[in-house]
Amino acid sequence: MTAPVLRPRGAGRTPELRRARLPVFGKVFSESWRSLIGWSLGLTAAAALYLPLFPSMNQNSQMQDLIDSMPAELTRTLNYEQIGTGPGYAQATLFGLIGFVLLSIAAISWGASALGGDEESGQLELTLAHGVTRVQVALARFAAMAVKVLGLATLTCALVWLWNGPAQLEIDPYNLLGTGMLFGGLVLLTGSVALLCGALTGRRIWGIGGGAGVAVIGYTFNAIGNQNATMEWLHGLSPYYWAFGHNPLSSGANWGVAVLFLSISILLAGATAVALRQRDVGV
Amino acid sequence: MTHAGPAPRNGAPHASPHAIEVRDITKSFGSHLALQGVSFTIARGSVFGVIGPNGAGKTTLMRTLLDIIRATSGSATVLGTDSRNAGPELRHRIGYLPGDLILEGRISGRRLLRHYADISGPVREGRIEQLADRFKLDLDAPVRRLSKGNKQKLGVIQAFMHEPELLVLDEPTSGLDPLMQQEFLSLVQEASEAGQTVFLSSHVISEIQQAADEVAILRDGRIVTIASVNELRNTAIRHVRMSASGVGAAELTQVLAAVPGVGDLACTVDSAALATATATLSGAVRPFVQAIAALQVTDLVLEEPDLEESVLTLYSAPAASGVVPAGARS
Numbered sequence: 001m002t003a004p005v006l007r008p009r010g011a012g013r014t015p016e017l018r019r020a021r022l023p024v025f026g027k028v029f030s031e032s033w034r035s036l037i038g039w040s041l042g043l044t045a046a047a048a049l050y051l052p053l054f055p056s057m058n059q060n061s062q063m064q065d066l067i068d069s070m071p072a073e074l075t076r077t078l079n080y081e082q083i084g085t086g087p088g089y090a091q092a093t094l095f096g097l098i099g100f101v102l103l104s105i106a107a108i109s110w111g112a113s114a115l116g117g118d119e120e121s122g123q124l125e126l127t128l129a130h131g132v133t134r135v136q137v138a139l140a141r142f143a144a145m146a147v148k149v150l151g152l153a154t155l156t157c158a159l160v161w162l163w164n165g166p167a168q169l170e171i172d173p174y175n176l177l178g179t180g181m182l183f184g185g186l187v188l189l190t191g192s193v194a195l196l197c198g199a200l201t202g203r204r205i206w207g208i209g210g211g212a213g214v215a216v217i218g219y220t221f222n223a224i225g226n227q228n229a230t231m232e233w234l235h236g237l238s239p240y241y242w243a244f245g246h247n248p249l250s251s252g253a254n255w256g257v258a259v260l261f262l263s264i265s266i267l268l269a270g271a272t273a274v275a276l277r278q279r280d281v282g283v
Numbered sequence: 284m285t286h287a288g289p290a291p292r293n294g295a296p297h298a299s300p301h302a303i304e305v306r307d308i309t310k311s312f313g314s315h316l317a318l319q320g321v322s323f324t325i326a327r328g329s330v331f332g333v334i335g336p337n338g339a340g341k342t343t344l345m346r347t348l349l350d351i352i353r354a355t356s357g358s359a360t361v362l363g364t365d366s367r368n369a370g371p372e373l374r375h376r377i378g379y380l381p382g383d384l385i386l387e388g389r390i391s392g393r394r395l396l397r398h399y400a401d402i403s404g405p406v407r408e409g410r411i412e413q414l415a416d417r418f419k420l421d422l423d424a425p426v427r428r429l430s431k432g433n434k435q436k437l438g439v440i441q442a443f444m445h446e447p448e449l450l451v452l453d454e455p456t457s458g459l460d461p462l463m464q465q466e467f468l469s470l471v472q473e474a475s476e477a478g479q480t481v482f483l484s485s486h487v488i489s490e491i492q493q494a495a496d497e498v499a500i501l502r503d504g505r506i507v508t509i510a511s512v513n514e515l516r517n518t519a520i521r522h523v524r525m526s527a528s529g530v531g532a533a534e535l536t537q538v539l540a541a542v543p544g545v546g547d548l549a550c551t552v553d554s555a556a557l558a559t560a561t562a563t564l565s566g567a568v569r570p571f572v573q574a575i576a577a578l579q580v581t582d583l584v585l586e587e588p589d590l591e592e593s594v595l596t597l598y599s600a601p602a603a604s605g606v607v608p609a610g611a612r613s
Binding site: 022027123126127131132280281282283 | 312346349351352353370371372374375377379381383384385386387388389390394398399401402403404438441
């Protein structure tokens with residue numbers, strides 16, 4: 001959190017450097033810890049609603065019959081093809097659907113308001129008039145968003161691990177870790193796009209549009225690509241497919257993709273810093 | 284103020300006698316020219332005001348000096364540093380109050396100020412509380428619950444608290460009640476005495492006439508004139524309305540028309556034989572007061588000099604006003 005404030009002049013060897021970096025990062029948390037708790041509770045509730053249902057689904061052939069009777073296109077769209085196994089169920093319901101939706105909304109709203117919303121409200125102008133650089137502000141706010149997103153992704157993994165025994169999911173912990181990385185990386189990518197779009201335009205709504213675009217298009221391209229071989233090329237354009245297309249919770253995660261997500265997010269953060277540096281703020 | 288005048292923190296001596304030197308700054312937003320060839324200098328330790336109607340370019344000018352926006356052409360030197368792409372070292376030495384101050388959030392004023400202290404220059408222990416006491420501001424209330432005036436006080440405090448060499452204050456008295464405006468003006472006075480330079484804006488001359496040594500009038504993105512407050516007041520137009528009994532309209536007209544600076548004179552007499560005159564008055568007030576002293580005055584309203592009209596006056600006849608035209612002092 002924020003460093004101690006009132007220092008006598010000249011105290012410390014590089015007081016200005018210290019003052020300039022951590023406070024911007026820390027202030028994000030002092031402002032948004034309530035929202036972080038809210039999202040954590042929502043995620044916990046979602047896990048508690050979905051995961052315990054698996055044993056009854058698994059033992060009750062009616063549920064499997066129901067899914068079998070659904071049109072193949074629908075089950076493919078919902079990624080329910082693997083739903084008969086514990087890992088497939090947890091991936092389809094939590095990581096691939098409700099958790100994805102919740103975390104994406106959280107990341108998009110954090111990303112869009114971090115710079116775009118802050119500029120729109122007029123507060124960024126005052127921050128930038130102090131002894132910070134725009135690059136510092138952009139990177140500190142990206143870092144704060146990344147910590148929050150990865151924290152929620154970690155919580156998601158912890159919740160799955162918690163329910164792994166009681167809900168008879170039989171998930172391999174290594175695969176869970178890998179899936180968590182892909183999940184967090186995918187959401188971070190979405191939030192980073194929201195951050196960049198907000199920084200480019202100075203408007204929160206464009207940040208939301210950009211981030212939601214990546215999330216929705218990724219999900220949609222994955223669903224369409226699932227339908228038939230002629231549309232499979234859309235998978236290549238879907239970050240959602242990169243993350244979940246190969247059923248990481250069942251068959252193991254591709255760590256390269258997780259690294260790719262993180263790399264793209266860091267590149268987007270760099271682009272955000274450059275974009276903010278070039279612009280007139282608050283006009 | 285017990286603290287000695289601010290020392291330059293980056294080690295640069297007071298090489299230039301000017302705190303701010305603006306050279307031919309133009310700023311366009313699309314086809315709209317917000318600033319057109321603005322040039323002026325502000326001496327170190329002085330209080331310089333810029334007045335002008337809304338949309339004249341005051342805020343754009345101040346934001347340019349803070350590098351929040353970048354000029355299309357021209358340049359500005361602030362405390363000896365080129366303002367464009369200036370690093371945090373320069374902004375540590377500046378206190379800035381934005382014109383559209385928006386403060387939100389659940390955090391208390393105290394925590395918000397501590398955050399700004401974190402990213403400003405060092406703040407002396409107790410300085411924040413001392414300023415809050417002067418402005419009678421409750422630092423523990425959540426920022427979003429504060430009234431506009433109290434938010435403005437927070438804005439003033441964050442600009443002054445690190446005792447910067449230069450204060451750039453956009454409409455600083457906006458939202459402050461008259462008592463607090465006085466407190467603010469004395470704070471500006473103290474800052475000036477301590478060697479700090481103050482650059483402030485207003486759309487009402489009355490708000491800054493006490494504080495400012497010099498005033499620039501900005502209109503449609505151009506500096507119309509730069510003058511001392513006294514020079515400006517002498518050229519400004521006031522609206523006058525007065526009533527007197529025991530005098531006819533013709534006589535009243537005769538008395539008032541003889542006063543230097545009176546214009547647009549109109550006199551009427553109502554059913555109660557009360558003569559009422561309205562007029563404009565430019566220049567000194569004394570001849571007018573002396574002229575009406577002999578009348579049985581029942582009512583007198585002498586308005587503050589009207590900024591907009593004085594701007595128009597100066598704009599149409601700068602040479603005749605005795606005021607130094609823009610550019611002549613650079």
